[in-house]
Amino acid sequence: MYSRIEEQRLQYIARSQPTGGGRINAELPASFIGSRRWSSENTADGLALARVEGAPSFFITVTCNPDWPEIKVRLAPGQKASDIPIIIVRVFKQRLQKFLDRLRKKFGTLIYMLKVIEFQKRGLPHAHIILKV
Structure with a gap:
């Protein structure tokens, strides 16, 4: 179901963009999660946060x-574990949430925390976390 929603969003964006010389502009808007513009804006926001609040205290990677x-x-x-991706994602999400709860409990009030979840080539998720205490 989710893939159908994404497909409809992409079709709407493609139909709504002006064509230049009969070609559809392939650039997705920043409102489309995962697009180049979305990534660029989030990167800029993270860098601005570090500039205003100071350099992060920790860079942590959590791997499934x-x-x-x-x-x-x-x-x-x-x-194999790769045969049941939904279980892998659910377990990773639960473990990551427990880990983040422990971080908050250990350090108390955090000034900021940025988290990015990615998937490795072999299909396992991992998270990169930057935080300032």
């Missing part, structure tokens, strides 16, 4: 481990 018990227990015989 396909051997986590929550993932292993849901594997059928002969199945």
